[in-house]
Amino acid sequence: MYSKLFWFLFAATISTFLRFFPKIKSRYDYGMLIFILTFSMISVSGYRDDEILELAHRRLSTICIGGATCVIISIVIFPVWAGEDLHNLIALNIEKLGNFLEGMHVPNKAVP
DSSP states (O other): OOOHHHHHHHHHHHHHHHHSSHHOOOOOOOHHHHHHHHHHHHHHOSSSSHHHHHHHHHHHHHHHHHHHHHHHIIISSOOOHHHHHHHHHHHHHHHHHHHHHHTTTTOOOOOO
C-alpha cells in the first residue's frame, strides 16, 4: 500500500518539477502537461484494471483524433503556401548578409 503511494507521489513530483527546466519547458511543455493530466486522471479513477485501460484508450484516441484534425485542417482547409514567398525572403536575407560582409572588408594596413 505505502509502496504504491510512494511511487505515485514520486512520479507526480518528478513530472511536475521537470516542467520548470527552461530547455524542457520550451520543447516539451505541452507533452508534459498532457502526461501529468493523463497520469492524474488514471490515478484518481481508482485501481480497477478494466477502467484504467478504458480511460487510457479513450485519452489516446482523443489525442489521435485531435492531431489528425489539426493536420487535415493545416493541409486541406488553411494550407501554408510558403513557396515563392519563402524563396524571396531567403534571397533578401542573403543579399543583406552579403552587403554587410562587403562593408566589413578593411584593407590590410601596415602596423607602424
